[in-house]
Amino acid sequence: xxxxxxxxxxxxxxxxxxxxxxxxxxxxxxxxxxxxxxxxxxxxxxxxxxxxxxxxxxxxxxxxxxxxxxxxxxxxxxxxxxxxxxxxxxxxxxxxxxxxxxxxxxxxxxxxxxxxxxxxxxxxxxxxxxxxxxxxxxxxxxxxxxxxxxxxxxxxxxxxxxxxxxxxxxxxxxxxxxxxxxxxxxxxxxxxxxxxxxxxxxxxxxxxxxxxxxxxxxxxxxxxxxxxxxxxxxxxxxxxxxxxxxxxxxxxxxxxxxxxxxxxxxxxxxxxxxxxxxxxxxxxxxxxxxxxxxxxxxxxxxxxxxxxxxxxxxxxxxxxxxxxxxxxxxxxxxxxxxxxxxxxxx
Ligand code: MRU
Numbered sequence: 001x002x003x004x005x006x007x008x009x010x011x012x013x014x015x016x017x018x019x020x021x022x023x024x025x026x027x028x029x030x031x032x033x034x035x036x037x038x039x040x041x042x043x044x045x046x047x048x049x050x051x052x053x054x055x056x057x058x059x060x061x062x063x064x065x066x067x068x069x070x071x072x073x074x075x076x077x078x079x080x081x082x083x084x085x086x087x088x089x090x091x092x093x094x095x096x097x098x099x100x101x102x103x104x105x106x107x108x109x110x111x112x113x114x115x116x117x118x119x120x121x122x123x124x125x126x127x128x129x130x131x132x133x134x135x136x137x138x139x140x141x142x143x144x145x146x147x148x149x150x151x152x153x154x155x156x157x158x159x160x161x162x163x164x165x166x167x168x169x170x171x172x173x174x175x176x177x178x179x180x181x182x183x184x185x186x187x188x189x190x191x192x193x194x195x196x197x198x199x200x201x202x203x204x205x206x207x208x209x210x211x212x213x214x215x216x217x218x219x220x221x222x223x224x225x226x227x228x229x230x231x232x233x234x235x236x237x238x239x240x241x242x243x244x245x246x247x248x249x250x251x252x253x254x255x256x257x258x259x260x261x262x263x264x265x266x267x268x269x270x271x272x273x274x275x276x277x278x279x280x281x282x283x284x285x286x287x288x289x290x291x292x293x294x295x296x297x298x299x300x301x302x303x304x305x306x307x308x309x310x311x312x313x314x315x316x317x318x319x320x321x322x323x324x325x326x327x328x329x330x331x332x333x334x335x336x337x338x339x340x341x342x343x344x345x346x
Contacts, residue, residue, distance in 0.1 A: 001161045001166055001167065001204070001207075001208065002207055003016055003025065003161070003162075003204075003207070004016065004027075004166070005045070005050055005053075005161060005162055005163075005164065005165060005166060006045060006050060006053050006054055006057065006129065006165065007129065008057055008060070008122065008125060008126050008129070009029075011031070011064065011122075012029045012030060012031045012061075013029070013030045013031075013036055013054070013057045013058070013061060014027050014028070014029050014030075015027065015028055015030070015039060015044060015045045015054065016162070017044050018043060018044055018045060018046055018162055018199075018200060019042065019043060019044055021162075021199055021200055021203055022199055022200075022202070022203040028044060030061065031061065032061060032062075032065060033058045033059070033061045033062030033065060033081050033084065033085065034084065036054055036055075036057065036058035036061060036085070037058060037084050037085050037087075037088050038088075039054065040054050040055065040058075040085070040088040040089060040095070041088040041089060043194065046162075046163065046196075047092075047158060047159065047160075047162060047163020047164060047235070048092035048093070048094040048095075048163065048235065048236065048237045048238075048269070048273055049094055049132050049135075049136070049163060049164040049165065049169065049270055049272065049273070050162070050163050050164055050165065051089065051092050051094055051095050051098075052092070052094030052095060052097055052098035052128065052132070052272060053098070053125075053128050053129045053132055053164075053165050055085050055086075055094075055095045055098040055099050055102075056098040056099075056101065056102055056124065056125040056128040056129070057125040057128075057129070058081070058085045059078070059081055059082060059085060059098075059099060059102040059103075059121060059125065060102070060118075060121040060122045060124070060125035062077075062078065062081030062082075062084075062085070063078060063081070063106070063117065063118045063121045063122075064118050064122075065081075066078065066081070066114075068114060071110060071114065074114050074117070075106070075107075075110075078103070078106060079103075082099045082102070082103060085099060086099055089287055090285040090286075090287050091237045091238060091246055091284065091285060091286060091287045091313065091314045092237040092238065092273075093237070093238040093272075093273060093274075093275045094237075094270075094272050094273055097272045098128055098272075101124070101128065102121060102124060102125070105120060105121065105124045106120070106121060129165045130165070132164055132165035132166075132270070133164070133165040133166045133167060134328075135270045135271075135272075135328040136164050136165070136166065136167035136168055136169060136172040136270075137167055137172065137176075138328035138329075139169050139172045139173065139268050139269075139270065139326055139327060139328050140167060140168075140172035140173055140175055140176030141176055142326055142327070142328070142329075142330055142331060143172070143173030143176065143177075143233065143266065143268055143326035143331070144173060144176035144177045144180055144182075146173070146231065146233075146264070146266060146323075146324065146326070146331070147173065147174070147177040147182060147184060147231055147233075148182070148230060148231070149182050149183060150182070150183050150184065151177075151182070151184050151185075151230040151231050152184070152185045152186075152187060152228055152229050152230050152231075153174055153177075153184055153185070153186050153187070153229075153230065153231050153232070153233055154186075154187040154188075154189065154220060154223070154224075154229045154231075154232045154233075154254070155170050155171065155174065155186060155187070155188055155189070155197070155201060155232070155233055155234055156189040156191060156197065156217075156220075156232075156234050156247070156248060156250055156251050156254050157189070157191045157196045157197060157201070157234065157235065157247065157248035157250075157251070158171075158191070158196040158197060158200035158201045158204075159171055159233075159234060159235025159236075159268065160172075160200065160201055160204045160205075161204055162200050162204055163200075163235060168204075168235075169235045169236075169268040169269055169270065169326075170233040170234050170235045170266075170267075170268045171201065171204070171205070172268065173233050173266070173268050173326060174186055174205075174210065174233060175208065175210070178208075178210050184210075184211075185211045185212070185213065186201075186205055186210060186211065186212045186213070187212075187213050187215055187220070187223060187228075187229060188201040188202050188205070188212050188213070188214050188215070189215060189216075189217050189220055189250065189254070190214060190215065190216050190217060191217065191248060191250060192216075192217055192250075193293040193294050193297075193311065194293060194313075195297075195298075196248065197214065198214055202214050217250050217253075220253075220254055220257060221253075221257040221261075224257050224258060224260075224261040224263055225261055229258075229261075229263055230263065231263065231264050231266070232254060232255075232258050232263060232264070232265045232266065233266045233267075233268055233326075234247050234248075234251050234254070234265075234266075234267055234268070235247060235248075235267070235268060235269060236267050236268075236269035236273050236325075237273065237314055238273060238275050238278075238284050239267070239269060239273055239274050239275065239325065239340070240275060240276075240278040240279065240280050240281045240283060240284060241275075241276040241277075241278060241279055241280070241336075241337055241340060241341070242279065242280050242281070242319055242336055242337050243319030243322060243325065243332075243336025243337070243340065244280050244281025244282075244284070244316050244317065244318055244319050245267050245269075245281065245316065245317045245319070245322060245325070246281060246284045246286065246314045246315070246316050246317075247267070247314060247315070247317065248313070248314060248315075249312055249313055249314055249315050250315070251314075251315055251317050252315040252316065252317045253315075255317040255318075255321040255322070256321065258321065259321050264323040264324075265317075265321055265322060265323055266322070266323055266324050266325075266326055267317075267322055267324075267325045267326065268325075268326040268327075269325065269326070269327060270327065270328055271327055271328065271329065271343065271344060274340060274343075274344060276340060276341060276344060281316035281317075281318065281319075282316075284314075284316055286312050286313070286314050286315070286316075287312070287313040287314060288310070288311055288312050288313065289311045289312075289313050290311065291309035291311055293311055294309045294310075294311050295307065295309060319336045322336075325340070327343065329343055329346065330343075
């Protein structure tokens, strides 16, 4: 891939600014954890696994900023750093997964001096990033066989290199099938209101030379009905114990339409996106965002002043519509409650 989503460089966190793509390829540098928290909230970096990497790096930056004479003071301030980062976006569980991982590592190194704990946290954040890339490649390898030679694959939102440390989850499966020479084509839903499909998925697939056709969200059902879509692969923000999956708003409609048209609908996600503490998708917190994302398109107002707006950023697809959940450890199918539990228990 010819871009870097996020990296730790010279004790700064560097991210490609996703609010400015595809018009401009700009990299922002952060040397304070509050800047990273704002970048997550403002969707300069977005996509569940990438949010997890940013959170880990934010905690490592925060640890460097703390001024403390005692371990007690250091750990108290570190908790505050974690709380600030944890309040940015509520749905993608990878955020909380990464924060908990960083807290655990800090605690298990409590016997070290503060300077060394900072170093351990930095190394751990870099490891989260490196592992995510490996995990995406494994998801790609495991998922590629579900995509048939010559298939047209529809995806929603952006679950690509930009949403991860690189390579992607849903787009990882698509990349792996493309690399295997399967001659596939992608249909990308534009994904209103934030246009992740139009702005990001189309951009990164074109950069990699993977054939992509952009459609507006309301066209997906029609193309399915006409037999022009063979398979659907999307990412996930949080998967409950029964397999119900939260992903970008509009995913549920795609899944229902896929089911109606007997098209297999797959979810591709790392194990860090599972939240088996939640019984069903009803328990997943859904972020509601700014009304301006709906009333405006790229800064241009398209609705009357003062109109009432709702803007949930995610929806939940019931597990019964999902043909399989593609993870780094393999594809889970059928009895999700049992199979997901078995997967994490391994
Ligand atoms: O609001 P976003 O852009 O962070 O939402 C992203 C999605 O819904 C993705 O599909 C999901 O995080 C999976 S990314 C590999």
